[in-house]
Amino acid sequence: MADRPNFWEDIFPLFTDGDIACMRARGVLLADINWWKDNDNCDLAINLLDSGKMPLGGPPWDKENINKLRNWQAKGFPEGERPTENEDK
Amino acid sequence: MRRIQLYLGLGLLLAISGGAIIHIHAGPSSVLADETVSLPGKVPLQPPDNNQKAIDRFSWETFVALNRPAELDSAGRPVRDNAFPNGKPDLSKPLDAPGPRVWEGMKADHELFRHGGTQPAEWNQYDDDLPCSAGSIEEKSGEKILTLISEGTSMQQGVNQAMAGPLIDRFGSYVHYEVRHNKPYYEFVTTNKFYLRDELDKKHRWPRKMVQLPISDPDAQSYGSLEIKAAWRVMDPSEDESTLRRYYWTWARVPDPKTGECGPKQRVGLVGLHIIQKIKGFNSWLWATFEHIDNVPCNYSDPSTCPAAPSGYSFNAKDPQLDDLARQNRGYAPKNWTQPKLGQKWRPIDPQKLPPEPVAIAERINAVRMLPVQPDANFVNSEFHAKNGIKGTFLENYILIDTQWPLDGNGKVIPPNLGVEPTDKEYVSGALDPEPGPGGRRKVPVANITMETFYQQANPALKGLGASCMQCHYAAAQTDFSWTLANRAWPPSRAALKPESH
Numbered sequence: 001m002a003d004r005p006n007f008w009e010d011i012f013p014l015f016t017d018g019d020i021a022c023m024r025a026r027g028v029l030l031a032d033i034n035w036w037k038d039n040d041n042c043d044l045a046i047n048l049l050d051s052g053k054m055p056l057g058g059p060p061w062d063k064e065n066i067n068k069l070r071n072w073q074a075k076g077f078p079e080g081e082r083p084t085e086n087e088d089k
Numbered sequence: 090m091r092r093i094q095l096y097l098g099l100g101l102l103l104a105i106s107g108g109a110i111i112h113i114h115a116g117p118s119s120v121l122a123d124e125t126v127s128l129p130g131k132v133p134l135q136p137p138d139n140n141q142k143a144i145d146r147f148s149w150e151t152f153v154a155l156n157r158p159a160e161l162d163s164a165g166r167p168v169r170d171n172a173f174p175n176g177k178p179d180l181s182k183p184l185d186a187p188g189p190r191v192w193e194g195m196k197a198d199h200e201l202f203r204h205g206g207t208q209p210a211e212w213n214q215y216d217d218d219l220p221c222s223a224g225s226i227e228e229k230s231g232e233k234i235l236t237l238i239s240e241g242t243s244m245q246q247g248v249n250q251a252m253a254g255p256l257i258d259r260f261g262s263y264v265h266y267e268v269r270h271n272k273p274y275y276e277f278v279t280t281n282k283f284y285l286r287d288e289l290d291k292k293h294r295w296p297r298k299m300v301q302l303p304i305s306d307p308d309a310q311s312y313g314s315l316e317i318k319a320a321w322r323v324m325d326p327s328e329d330e331s332t333l334r335r336y337y338w339t340w341a342r343v344p345d346p347k348t349g350e351c352g353p354k355q356r357v358g359l360v361g362l363h364i365i366q367k368i369k370g371f372n373s374w375l376w377a378t379f380e381h382i383d384n385v386p387c388n389y390s391d392p393s394t395c396p397a398a399p400s401g402y403s404f405n406a407k408d409p410q411l412d413d414l415a416r417q418n419r420g421y422a423p424k425n426w427t428q429p430k431l432g433q434k435w436r437p438i439d440p441q442k443l444p445p446e447p448v449a450i451a452e453r454i455n456a457v458r459m460l461p462v463q464p465d466a467n468f469v470n471s472e473f474h475a476k477n478g479i480k481g482t483f484l485e486n487y488i489l490i491d492t493q494w495p496l497d498g499n500g501k502v503i504p505p506n507l508g509v510e511p512t513d514k515e516y517v518s519g520a521l522d523p524e525p526g527p528g529g530r531r532k533v534p535v536a537n538i539t540m541e542t543f544y545q546q547a548n549p550a551l552k553g554l555g556a557s558c559m560q561c562h563y564a565a566a567q568t569d570f571s572w573t574l575a576n577r578a579w580p581p582s583r584a585a586l587k588p589e590s591h
Contacts, residue, residue: 013290014584017575020507021564026550031295032508057249057438059585068588085296 005072006080007033014065019055033079042073126472128153128184128479132175132315134307136370139496141524145469148377148492151364153473155192155317156337156484158182167194169213174272174312185482189339192317193233195269198573201278206285206579212272221344221351233341234351235265235321254438256542257454258403260325261447264360264539265343267319268573273303274314278574286578295507295567302569304367313367316573320361320539322403332400333358335383335486347441360384360403361539362487365558367569371498373521374570376558378490378537385538388461404456404538411455420459420536420545423452456538459545463491463531491535493558495521496528504566516555516563523559 004010012031020030028045029035036042046069048054049061072078126146132154137147157178159167167189168177176194179186199220201209210216220234249255256264270278282288283300293300305313324338336358342351362379385405386392392407401407414422444452462470466489474485503519505511511519517528525531534556536545547556555561562570580586 013294016582017295017507017565017567018572024507024510029508035508055582057254059582061582061584062587064588065584083294083297085298 002080003075003078005068005075006078007036007072008080008082010068010080011036011072014061014068016055019058022056023054033077037077039073042069042077046070046073126150126469126476128473128476130154130157130178130180131173132312132366134305134310134312136305136307136368139370139494139498141463141465141492142469144375144492144494145377145466145489146472148364148375148379148489149469149473151366151377152362152379152487152489153184153479153484154178155364156190157184158186159189159191159194161188166215167191169194169215171213171272175315176271183482184478184484189233190337192269192319193339195271195315195317196275197234198268198270198577199234201270201275202284202573202577202579202581204579209275209279209284212275219351221342222349232351233267233339235267235341235343235357249438249440250540250542254543255443256320256404256456256539257448257452258322259401259406259453260323260327261450261453262323262325263443263446263448265321265323265341265357266540267321269317269319270573271312271315273312274316274571277303277314283574284578286580286583289568289574289578293567295504299502299504299567300569300571300574302367302571304372305369307369313369314569315364315366316571318363318540319359320537321357322360322539324356324358328400335400335483336360336381337483337487347443359487361537363537363540363558365570371495372500373495373498373502373523373559373566374562376493376535376562378492378535378540378558379487380490380537380539382486382488385456385458388458404454404542406453406455408455412457415455415457416459419543419548420538421454421456421542423454454542456542458538460533460536462488463533466491490537491525493526493535494524495559496524497521502566502569505563507567511563516560519566520559520563523557525557526559 002009015030023030028041028048030045036045045054046066049066049069052060127150129150132151133147137143155175157180160177160179162168165188170177173194176191178191182188196209196212200216200218203209203218204220207218219232250266258264278284281292283293289300302314303311305311321341323343324333324336333356338356338358340354341357342354343357344351358381360381361384364377364379366375368375381403382396383398383400384403386398386402386407387395405412411422470488473479479485498521500521502521503515505515505519513527517523517526520526522528525533525535534544534546535558536556538545541556544556544561559570562572565572565575568574
């Protein structure tokens, strides 16, 4: 049983593909677990969410979800199990 | 063809001999009277040849078929018939007859992606749900409501452009957008319950395999997926009948993003239309985009060569200084700018913070067309504008800007790794060598002034999104290039909801 929260089950699903594409174009790699593991990057993302600057023009995150992100950071960024491309076949 | 013309002539004589002189338009005859290009009654199924002119003609034929007057039901709504996956035309009417168009019978995005993830109605049905609170409105189903509101998340894209902010016209009104889908797209999403994010993600969220929306099969006479995105501007009360006659216009409700009420009916004119189709041999779709000629001057280098816009341009003030500023800023400038500033106005904004209409003159957008309409599209525009049935009608005021298509359309689409920015090479390979595109013959952008006002050239703040239909939508290749599916499945944002509520 994977630790919770973990990236693939709890964090990645909070971001839409639109969020990811928009921010990736600005160097913020929301779908890359290794980018998150740098605490500075994680702090940056949390600040953007907390300040309402992300998602741009979209609905702000519920505070509990931002806390989930903090909790995940505090636990050392557990990754969980990456889905496989052929999982549904 | 000659026999049909005779029948029509006979019909005209019979109508006159009946005592009253009835004006009979020869709409259906135009379907058959073509010699070099056709004005088809339905969207063509046979894929075009792989050359730009043939593809642009295909785009125009599709535009004509979709912009025919729709057959209406007893409530005055476009008929929804299972035998007509792209909407049902009324071929007894001329092309420019008033009333809803064929494509307006396709399903609006708010009918497919309903609040709370409610199951959508059958393709051939209208439902009574409105995407806004009704207030005092009496009619319900089938009304045109120009919103992409997803209530509960406060997400409202009805005025925001894709990854950008709103376009404000010369009267200070916001341009509004709507998205519609044909039956193959609609039924694929409903059958698989992909209007629910959990269902969509379970099977297709990256890094799982990508969605495969239906593609046409001419041998089986079956259409592929087709999506429309339309841009409308509110016709100002000061605009007279001669201006209205230059547009396809209709009545629509424009919800108030602050109150959520549907708002009164207003006259809106069609200023832009994207038509994208998934066609055999074009696995990464065909991307056609049309505009009204009164949007902006046809090119910025010498506007005097452009067709006259008798009532003025919708998004250009004919001010050389403003045009200069716009040229230095990827094609747009608010009127209050005295020097070029990069950055701010392209950003999407929270609809709750929209300034009220009419927006101050200083904030209205002055746009210029950075890239003139492409030569092949210009040629084909002339061909179609000269046709009986189009010449002299409002349809003559619409132009194809360009059609983007894959040079390697039979290949296998490879969606990008969401974790990293795709390189040009990965985009070219993954999206099957887009034309125009980095690997194609024409290395030029593709943009519609009304929908990509701020992306006529690549935005340096958003590297990788590029400045074309296919490059932006390649970022949504996981959902088969459909941003609508990626963005609108319920809930649009899990993160905006409390964790236990979804």
